[in-house]
Amino acid sequence: MTPQPTSPGDLPAGSPRSPRDGRPDACTVGVDFGTLSARAVVVRVHDGAELGCAVHTYRNGVIDRSLPGSAALLPPDWALQDPRDWREALHTAVPQALAAAEVDPSHVIGIGTDFTSCTVLPTTADGVPLAELPAWADRPHAWPKLWKHHAAQDQADRINALAHQRGEPWIRRYGGRISAEWQYAKALQVLEEDPLVYAACARWIEAADWIVWQLTGTESRNTCTAGYKGIHQDGAYPSPAYLAGLHPDFADFPASRLDHSLLPLGSRAGTVTAEAAALTGLRPGTPVAVGNVDAHVTAPAAGAVENGHLLAIMGTSTCHVVNSDALADVPGVCGVVDGGIVAGAYGYEAGQSGVGDIFAWWLRQGVPDDYHAAAEAAGEDLHEHLSRLSAKQPVGAHGLVALDWLNGNRSTLVDHHLSGVLVGLTLDTRPEDVYRALLEATAFGTRVIVEALEEHGVPVTEFIVAGGLKKNPLLMRIYADVLRRPVSLATSDQGPALGSAIHAAVAAGAYPDVRAAAARMGGVERNAYLPDPDNADVYDELYAEYRALHGHFGTGGDLLLHRLRRLRNRARAHGTEH
Ligand SMILES: Nc1ncnc2c1ncn2[C@@H]1O[C@H](COP(=O)(O)OP(=O)(O)O)[C@@H](O)[C@H]1O
Numbered sequence: 389m390t391p392q393p394t395s396p397g398d399l400p401a402g403s404p405r406s407p408r409d410g411r412p413d414a415c416t417v418g419v420d421f422g423t424l425s426a427r428a429v430v431v432r433v434h435d436g437a438e439l440g441c442a443v444h445t446y447r448n449g450v451i452d453r454s455l456p457g458s459a460a461l462l463p464p465d466w467a468l469q470d471p472r473d474w475r476e477a478l479h480t481a482v483p484q485a486l487a488a489a490e491v492d493p494s495h496v497i498g499i500g501t502d503f504t505s506c507t508v509l510p511t512t513a514d515g516v517p518l519a520e521l522p523a524w525a526d527r528p529h530a531w532p533k534l535w536k537h538h539a540a541q542d543q544a545d546r547i548n549a550l551a552h553q554r555g556e557p558w559i560r561r562y563g564g565r566i567s568a569e570w571q572y573a574k575a576l577q578v579l580e581e582d583p584l585v586y587a588a589c590a591r592w593i594e595a596a597d598w599i600v601w602q603l604t605g606t607e608s609r610n611t612c613t614a615g616y617k618g619i620h621q622d623g624a625y626p627s628p629a630y631l632a633g634l635h636p637d638f639a640d641f642p643a644s645r646l647d648h649s650l651l652p653l654g655s656r657a658g659t660v661t662a663e664a665a666a667l668t669g670l671r672p673g674t675p676v677a678v679g680n681v682d683a684h685v686t687a688p689a690a691g692a693v694e695n696g697h698l699l700a701i702m703g704t705s706t707c708h709v710v711n712s713d714a715l716a717d718v719p720g721v722c723g724v725v726d727g728g729i730v731a732g733a734y735g736y737e738a739g740q741s742g743v744g745d746i747f748a749w750w751l752r753q754g755v756p757d758d759y760h761a762a763a764e765a766a767g768e769d770l771h772e773h774l775s776r777l778s779a780k781q782p783v784g785a786h787g788l789v790a791l792d793w794l795n796g797n798r799s800t801l802v803d804h805h806l807s808g809v810l811v812g813l814t815l816d817t818r819p820e821d822v823y824r825a826l827l828e829a830t831a832f833g834t835r836v837i838v839e840a841l842e843e844h845g846v847p848v849t850e851f852i853v854a855g856g857l858k859k860n861p862l863l864m865r866i867y868a869d870v871l872r873r874p875v876s877l878a879t880s881d882q883g884p885a886l887g888s889a890i891h892a893a894v895a896a897g898a899y900p901d902v903r904a905a906a907a908r909m910g911g912v913e914r915n916a917y918l919p920d921p922d923n924a925d926v927y928d929e930l931y932a933e934y935r936a937l938h939g940h941f942g943t944g945g946d947l948l949l950h951r952l953r954r955l956r957n958r959a960r961a962h963g964t965e966h
C-alpha cells in the first residue's frame with residue numbers, strides 16, 4: 389500500500405498539489421539543535437523534498453570559559469549551554485524556514501526535533517531550567533551540560549569500576565564503560581560538587597526531551613536517550629543499591645529525577661500549545677514527534693535503516709550508528725539499545741568525540757598568515773585550501789601519524805582524559821601535512837570502531853556518511869582507502885533536520901512507521917567513493933603504526949597522557965588563566 393499523508397483534506401482550497409497524485413502537499417518541519425546552531429527545514433511529506441531551511445546561531449554558543457555576564461573562569465573541560473538559545477532558535481529558525489519554503493503553517497502536519505546528546509539540564513518539576521531562575525543562575529552546575537562537557541571523568545571512572553565490581557549486567561550493553569558524557573556521570577558531578585543545585589533539581593532531562601516539553605507543554609521521554617545515555621535497559625534503570633555505592637544521596641537518582649513513561653521513536657509526544665504556536669508560527673494542535681538524538685534521527689534520512697548499514701554522521705564529532713538483529717557485547721561501543729534507532733532492531737552507537745573540531749583546531753592554531761592570504765586569493769576556505777594542497781601528496785609522504793584524541797576518546801577506549809598525539813614531525817613538516825595526518829587519524833579511529841563491531845558479531849555491510857564533512861572529497865577518499873570499502877553519501881545536506889521531519893511525518897500518521905517514511909523521504913548516493921587498492925596498502929601500514937600508538941598510550945602501556953593532564957589541571961588550579 390502506498391503511504392499517504394494524513395489529513396490533506398484539512399488543507400485549504402487552492403493548496404499546491406503534488407505532481408505525483410494531485411493531492412495537496414502536506415509538509416513537516418524538522419529542527420536539528422547542533423553544538424553551535426540550530427537548523428530548521430520544511431520538508432514535503434510525499435517525497436522528502438526540502439522546500440526551505442533556516443539556521444539560527446546561538447548567542448552564547450558553547451560556554452566553556454565563564455558564564456554569560458560573569459568574569460569567573462569555569463574549570464577545565466567544562467562545556468555548558470544556554471536554554472534561552474534553544475528557545476530563541478524555535479522562535480527564529482522555524483518561521484524563517486516556513487517563509488523560505490513559502491509554506492503556510494496550515495500545510496504543516498507535524499514537527500520533529502533532534503538534539504546533541506547527552507546534553508542534559510536540571511529543571512524544576514515544571515521544566516523551568518534552574519539556569520533561568522535568579523536564585524540559581526550564578527551557579528555553573530545549574531546550567532545545561534553540553535555533550536562535550538568532559539569534567540565528569542572521575543565520576544565516570546567510579547561508575548564503571550563499581551559496575552564491574554558488582555557485576556552489573558547492564559554495563560556490557562555500554563561496551564564495558566559508561567562515558568563521562570552521559571547522564572549519570574554528569575549528574576553525580578552535580579551532586580558531589582554542588583549538592584544544593586542537585587537538591588533543587590526536580591527533573592534531570594535531556595535537552596532532546598526538554599525542547600519537546602517547550603512545544604507540547606508536557607514532559608515526555610524517548611527510548612533513545614533513555615537507553616543510550618540514561619542506562620535504561622530491559623525496562624529498568626540501575627538499582628538503588630548500586631547507586632548508593634556511588635553516593636548515598638544518589639540511590640534514588642533515576643526514580644526521583646528521570647523516571648517517566650518512555651515513548652518509541654516516531655511516536656507523537658503531544659501537540660503544539662498556544663504558547664509554542666506563538667513562538668514558532670505553527671498552528672496550535674500540530675502534532676509533535678517525541679525527542680530524538682541528532683545521530684540516530686539521521687539514519688532514515690540517509691537510507692540507513694537496514695541491518696548492517698553503518699551511518700557515520702561526521703561533523704564537529706562523529707557518531708556511528710548501525711542496526712543489527714543480534715544483541716552482542718561489543719567492547720568500547722557507546723551503547724546498544726533495542727529500538728534505539730528504528731523499531732525492531734538493536735541499535736548500536738559508537739563515536740569519536742572530536743573530528744571536525746580537530747581540523748578546526750589546527751586551522752586556528754597551526755596555520756600561518758601566508759596560508760590565509762593564499763586561501764583567500766584562491767577563493768577557498770582554509771579547509772579547502774589545506775585539503776587541496778595535501779591531496780597532491782602520495783599516501784605516507786608527510787611521514788606523520790597522529791592519534792585523534794584531542795577531545796578524548798569516546799570509543800573504543802571511553803576515556804576523556806586521553807589527549808592528542810602527533811608523531812614524526814621534522815623541520816620540513818608543513819601545515820598541510822599535519823592537516824592531512826589529522827584527517828587520516830580520524831579515519832583510523834573509525835576503522836578501530838568498525839573492526840570492533842565486526843569482530844564482536846555486528847556485521848557492517850555498507851558505510852554511509854552524513855553531516856557537514858561529507859563535502860570534503862579528500863576526507864571521503866581517505867575514509868574509503870583506510871576502511872578498504874566504498875563510502876556512500878546521504879543525499880541530503882540537512883541529514884538530522886530531514887530525519888526529524890521524517891519522524892514528524894510518522895508522528896503525524898502520514899506513514900505507518902519510520903522505515904516506510906525513510907523509503908520515500910530519505911536518500912543515499914551509493915558507492916560515491918571507491919577504495920584505491922594501492923593507497924589502501926600503504927594505509928594498512930600506517931594503520932598498524934596507529935594501532936601501536938593506540939595501544940601504547942590508550943590501554944595502559946604508558947599513562948603519560950593521564951599524567952600530563954593531572955599536571956595541567958594542578959597548574960591551572962594554581963593559576964588564573966586557562
Ligand atoms: N571542508 C571541510 N573539511 C573538513 N572539515 C570541515 C570542512 N568544513 C568545515 N569543517 C568542519 O566541520 C565541522 C562542522 O560540521 P557540521 O556538520 O557543519 O556541524 P555539526 O557537527 O556541529 O552539526 C567543524 O568542526 C569544521 O571544522
Ligand SMILES: O=C(CO)[C@@H](O)[C@@H](O)COP(=O)(O)O
Nearest residue numbers: 423504505535683703704705
Ligand atoms: O554524541 C552524540 C550523539 O550521541 C552527538 O550528539 C554529539 O557527538 C554531538 O554531535 P555533533 O558533532 O554536534 O553533530
